[in-house]
Amino acid sequence: MKDKSIITISTINGTRGFHLAPWHFKTFKIVSALIVFFFLALTINLFELSDKMDQVTLSENQLISQANKLQHQLISQENTLQGTITDLSDEKLELKQDINQRDSMLDKFYTRLNNLENYLEGDSSLNDTKQNLGASESIDSRLNAATIxxxxxxxxLRNVPNGSPVKKARLSSQFGYRTHPVTKKRKKHRGLDFAVNTGTPIYATADGVVEMARKSNLGSGNFLRIQHSHGFSSSFSHMKSFKAHSGQFVEKGQLIGYSGNTGMSSGPHLHYEIRFVGRALDPLNFVRWNNDNFDTIYEKEKGIKWDYLVQKQEQQINIQLQLLSQLDAALLVQSN
Incomplete structure (x- = not known):
């Protein structure tokens, strides 16, 4: 019994004693220490796992946000492309009808020419005319060139500012140096001033995204700027109120707000600017620009590398034409 401990347990049925040797206590301590160590390790692992789960959740939320942003951009680009494809389809149909009519006229001309050749055999001038006609571009090539x-x-004309932002307005101040009506100092006026009553509707002059819609009682007053394609932007100052907000896609001719007299202004008017890569241009050249005088803008705004813009745009149009051709071929196969 030496070096042994007695544990006594009393119940209603009596008292019982248990003899425990020292190694029992050592075993109990070791087991208890292992249990405590196990629970500590488990707790630490749980904390680490929880932290990793939080990081995974954060990364997942960021990925979802990026995916939503990309989806929004894709939808916007798809809508723009669909609009261009629709316009091209209508234009292509009209051009096909026109080319068919001209082709019919050419067939009649060839017939008459052949009759003349049969009647006047050996006339070299007629043979030269026929050879020149045979060397001319094919109908498909002419159609593609006209379509492009x-x-x-x-x-x-859809993506570069053109036309007036307001209807039936008088120009009160043009682009160039002038004496400021408020400060009375001579400085460069970087836009056009339209003399219009407060509340006159203002329309977007090209497709684009509203980069800024800022309210202020200073300087330009209530100010809205639209970012367009090819490096162009348009801005509108001294507005009364906005009908478009920052980040919104707007189309040419869409109502974007109303004119006013906010900021440093001597009376109700709209100050309108057009810029190319941040450089102010004379908006009057673009206000007067339309399909009838399309090529004149190249001469009036020589500081813009139009040849580069035209080349890049023609490449995109060629891609769209290829897509249209593939679509037409697919529809033809389905119809057959």
Whole structure:
């Protein structure tokens, strides 16, 4: 019994004693220590696992946010492309009808020419005329060239500012140096001033995204700027109120707000600017620009590398034409 401990347990049925040797206590301590160590390790692992789960959740939320942003951009680009494709389809149909009529006229001309050749055999001038006609571009080539030129005009007049932002307005101040009506100092006026009553509707002059819609009682007053394609932007100052907000996509001719007299202004008017890569341009050249005088803008704004813009745009139009051709071929196969 030496070196042994007695544990006594009393119950209603009596008292019982248990003899425990020292190694029992050592075993109990070791087991208890192992249990405590196990629970500590388990707790630490749980904390680490929880932290990793939080990081995974954060990364997942960021990925979802990026995916939503990309989806929004894709939808916007798809809508723009669909609009261009629709315009091109209509234009292509009209051009096909026109080319078919001209082709019919050419067939009649060839018939008459052949009759003349049969009647006047050996006339070298007629043979030269026939050879020149045979060397001319094919109908498909002419159709593609006309389609590209027409689509180029449609795209530029859709995405580059043109026309007036207000209807039936008088120009009160043009682009260039002038004496400021408020400060009375001579400085460069970087836009056009339209003399219009407060509350006159203002319209977007090209497709684009509203980069800024800022309210202020200083300087330009209530100010809205639209970012367009190809490096162009348009801005509107001294507005009364906005009908478009920052980040919104707007189309040419869409109502974006109303004119006012906010900021440093001597009376109700709209100050309108057009910039290319941040450089102010004379808006009057673009206000007067339309499909009838399309090529004149190249001469009036020589500081812009139009040849580069035209080249890049023609490449995009060629891709769209290829897509249209593939679509037409697929529809033809389905119809058969």
């Amino acid at each position: 030129n027409s689509a180029l005009r449609i795209n530029f």
